[in-house]
Amino acid sequence: MSYKPIRTLFELPTEENLAPGHRMCSGCGVTVGVRQILLAAPKDVIVVTATGCLEVSTVAYPYTAWRCPWVHVAFENAAAVASGIEAALKALERKGYGKRHPVIAFGGDGGTYDIGIQALSGALERGHRFLYVCYDNEAYMNTGIQRSGGTPYGTWTTTTPFGKVRPGKTEVKKNLMGIVVAHGIPYAATASISHWKDLMNKVRKALSCDGPSFIHLLTPCNRGWRFDPAQTIRIAKLAVETRYFPLYEVENGVYRITVPVPRPKPIEEFIKAQGRLRHLLRPEYADALATFKKQVEDYYSYVEMMTKATSSK
Amino acid sequence: MMVQKLALSGDEAIAYAVKQCDVDLVAAYPITPQTIIVEKISEFVANGEFDGEFIPVESEHSALSTCVGGSLTGARVFTATASQGLALMHEILYAASGLRTPIVMAIVNRALNSPLSIHNDHADMMGSRDCGWIQIYVENVQEAYDRIIFSFKLAEREDVLLPVTVNLDAFFLSHNVESVELIEDGVVKKFLGRPKRKYRLDPDEPYSFGAMAYPWNCFEFKYQQVVAMRNAYKAFDEVEDEFSKISGRKYGKLGKYWTDDADYLMFIMGSSAGTAKYAARLMRQEGLKVGVVSVKLYRPFPEKEILEVLEGKKGIAVMDRSISFGAPTPPLASDIRSVMFANDMKVPMMSFVYGMGGRDFSVQDARNIFEMLMKKDPSEYPKETIYYGVKA
Numbered sequence: 184m185s186y187k188p189i190r191t192l193f194e195l196p197t198e199e200n201l202a203p204g205h206r207m208c209s210g211c212g213v214t215v216g217v218r219q220i221l222l223a224a225p226k227d228v229i230v231v232t233a234t235g236c237l238e239v240s241t242v243a244y245p246y247t248a249w250r251c252p253w254v255h256v257a258f259e260n261a262a263a264v265a266s267g268i269e270a271a272l273k274a275l276e277r278k279g280y281g282k283r284h285p286v287i288a289f290g291g292d293g294g295t296y297d298i299g300i301q302a303l304s305g306a307l308e309r310g311h312r313f314l315y316v317c318y319d320n321e322a323y324m325n326t327g328i329q330r331s332g333g334t335p336y337g338t339w340t341t342t343t344p345f346g347k348v349r350p351g352k353t354e355v356k357k358n359l360m361g362i363v364v365a366h367g368i369p370y371a372a373t374a375s376i377s378h379w380k381d382l383m384n385k386v387r388k389a390l391s392c393d394g395p396s397f398i399h400l401l402t403p404c405n406r407g408w409r410f411d412p413a414q415t416i417r418i419a420k421l422a423v424e425t426r427y428f429p430l431y432e433v434e435n436g437v438y439r440i441t442v443p444v445p446r447p448k449p450i451e452e453f454i455k456a457q458g459r460l461r462h463l464l465r466p467e468y469a470d471a472l473a474t475f476k477k478q479v480e481d482y483y484s485y486v487e488m489m490t491k492a493t494s495s496k
Numbered sequence: 497m498m499v500q501k502l503a504l505s506g507d508e509a510i511a512y513a514v515k516q517c518d519v520d521l522v523a524a525y526p527i528t529p530q531t532i533i534v535e536k537i538s539e540f541v542a543n544g545e546f547d548g549e550f551i552p553v554e555s556e557h558s559a560l561s562t563c564v565g566g567s568l569t570g571a572r573v574f575t576a577t578a579s580q581g582l583a584l585m586h587e588i589l590y591a592a593s594g595l596r597t598p599i600v601m602a603i604v605n606r607a608l609n610s611p612l613s614i615h616n617d618h619a620d621m622m623g624s625r626d627c628g629w630i631q632i633y634v635e636n637v638q639e640a641y642d643r644i645i646f647s648f649k650l651a652e653r654e655d656v657l658l659p660v661t662v663n664l665d666a667f668f669l670s671h672n673v674e675s676v677e678l679i680e681d682g683v684v685k686k687f688l689g690r691p692k693r694k695y696r697l698d699p700d701e702p703y704s705f706g707a708m709a710y711p712w713n714c715f716e717f718k719y720q721q722v723v724a725m726r727n728a729y730k731a732f733d734e735v736e737d738e739f740s741k742i743s744g745r746k747y748g749k750l751g752k753y754w755t756d757d758a759d760y761l762m763f764i765m766g767s768s769a770g771t772a773k774y775a776a777r778l779m780r781q782e783g784l785k786v787g788v789v790s791v792k793l794y795r796p797f798p799e800k801e802i803l804e805v806l807e808g809k810k811g812i813a814v815m816d817r818s819i820s821f822g823a824p825t826p827p828l829a830s831d832i833r834s835v836m837f838a839n840d841m842k843v844p845m846m847s848f849v850y851g852m853g854g855r856d857f858s859v860q861d862a863r864n865i866f867e868m869l870m871k872k873d874p875s876e877y878p879k880e881t882i883y884y885g886v887k888a
């Protein structure tokens with residue numbers, strides 16, 4: 184893939200497509216991520232956003248924080264709307280009526296793992312040239328912290344409270360990357376807002392594809408994860424350092440861990456930093472803690488295994 | 497100018513019209529009895545006869561979402577569906593009209609599950625009648641073809657900018673082959689020109705679409721749609737005049753058949769209007785003063801024209817091919833009654849539901865209904881809707 188990598192902060196544009204003065208929470212991980220992504224993207228980008236925090240907090244009429252063309256239609260259809268924009272511009276360019284522009288769609292974990300997975304799958308399969316970013320704050324935050332398919336096991340949310348017989352969410356975080364990669368798209372990657380250069384270069388790579396690309400971005404949410412807003416980046420970093428959220432990319436089917444974690448920090452550091460998980464450290468949830476840990480380990484070894492298995496490709 | 501005539505089904509005629517309209521994007525999902533439209537367009541694509549993009553999406557929800565995205569770039573966009581497909585689109589119907597995307601959609605009217613029926617009634621469109629789209633019903637295949645071309649012109653007007661549905665009856669029209677007079681490609685192209693959307697997704701002049709509105713400004717957005725509907729009502733006749741210049745054909749908001757001197761009228765929509773007209777013709781030969789009103793424009797509702805045609809009538813039958821469960825009357829009957837009441841006009845009215853799930857509506861059926869109107873003393877017309885022909 185040919186793209187221009189970013190090496191230092193000085194290479195970033197000074198003008199941003201997401202203006203300050205929006206209404207996202209202080210310490211919101213999504214905002215940090217979106218800014219990084221837009222800094223890495225060409226200026227003439229068109230942005231689609233699914234219903235969710237990012238949408239409601241950036242466009243309270245008559246204000247908008249978007250300096251680029253932006254559209255929101257509904258919760259589950261960001262990928263379909265992006266398909267339409269991409270295809271229409273393609274036709275307009277061919278007929279001499281217009282010009283193609285890069286298209287980025289943003290959806291939360293609810294809008295991606297759950298209600299929007301069909302539209303996403305359809306768009307990936309059809310091969311539209313666009314980048315889909317799932318900003319994953321691991322619950323439906325806009326509606327008040329309800330569980331999603333991206334919420335990890337054992338997590339407290341308002342629909343998976345822990346109690347006498349339940350440790351929080353009793354199902355596993357869905358392997359979203361596995362589903363996306365199975366579509367055979369040219370490029371998919373995970374990223375964390377704590378690793379800006381890694382994220383930005385993934386965005387550049389993704390947008391250089393002549394086809395669909397996907398970024399799964401971890402965006403800690405202080406309201407839903409229950410931590411001090413000043414700690415967002417530290418928590419995002421811990422997610423990587425404890426191997427909770429492996430950073431890797433899949434380029435034409437070949438897996439590569441972009442930020443290897445040879446000596447992981449204990450997962451407890453990640454758990455105890457957040458009110459949504461801290462209960463797992465209580466003796467009565469010892470079994471649940473073991474399950475949580477096993478899942479984190481299993482997922483990391485799965486990524487390592489895929490890396491090895493595809494290295495000779 | 498050489499007039500080309502082809503034998504086409506309703507679905508095929510629609511696909512032909514789409515091909516001629518310089519459409520940039522078609523996103524659609526197959527459903528009986530709309531499938532031929534998408535198949536035919538795919539054929540045009542395969543043969544290089546259609547240079548827009550055809551996106552075979554994975555659902556109707558995505559079909560309309562794709563259309564909305566496409567339309568916002570300033571492209572000309574078309575889709576088609578029926579029944580379950582329209583129901584699945586329901587959420588996005590409101591987004592399309594709220595975002596003022598002039599999409600044209602053919603709806604091959606089909607019953608709604610359950611029970612599953614692939615056959616005709618108007619429950620699908622009536623279930624979404626308040627979605628803010630202009631709604632046109634057609635009587636025959638020629639009209640289906642003409643109305644697609646007409647609808648793009650109407651939808652894209654700056655004072656309108658609303659999406660349009662062109663409704664045609666499942667099988668009775670979608671699969672029925674009739675002789676269709678085609679308008680020349682170049683004439684259609686010149687008639688439509690290119691859509692000129694002032695506000696669109698353009699990096700040179702960026703706008704945000706689909707914002708969140710608060711209680712102190714959301715209402716105003718909706719009210720602008722009310723105004724646009726009123727404008728569409730006015731624009732309708734102007735566009736019909738323009739269209740008649742290139743086609744020699746004009747349909748009106750209401751299709752009026754022997755209405756002027758009639759004592760009794762039947763109000764009906766879609767293909768059964770043809771059946772009713774035929775029955776009226778036979779009855780006229782017997783000296784019976786009956787007439788038919790085919791309601792072609794359903795939204796915006798042709799209030800003024802309805803009042804005019806009602807003037808001095810002894811009795812009317814209002815025929816609905818859909819049920820509004822638990823309501824005093826089904827949709828068309830409710831609308832006509834409401835128009836009369838608001839204008840201090842009281843023409844005795846009987847409300848009928850007929851032909852649900854594709855039950856045939858024959859010339860004899862139309863005749864029976866006229867006879868009911870004539871035989872009963874209008875002051876004794878039943879107040880309750882009659883479910884005509886149901887096996888109770």
Ligand SMILES: Cc1ncc(C[n+]2csc(CCOP(=O)(O)OP(=O)(O)O)c2C)c(N)n1
Binds near residue numbers: 234236259293294325
């Ligand atoms: C069809 C539909 N169902 C439900 C909702 C209500 N709703 C709005 S946002 C949201 C949750 C969004 O969660 P997510 O995608 O994770 O994004 P976040 O709020 O975390 O930014 C829900 C359930 C909706 N808008 N549309």
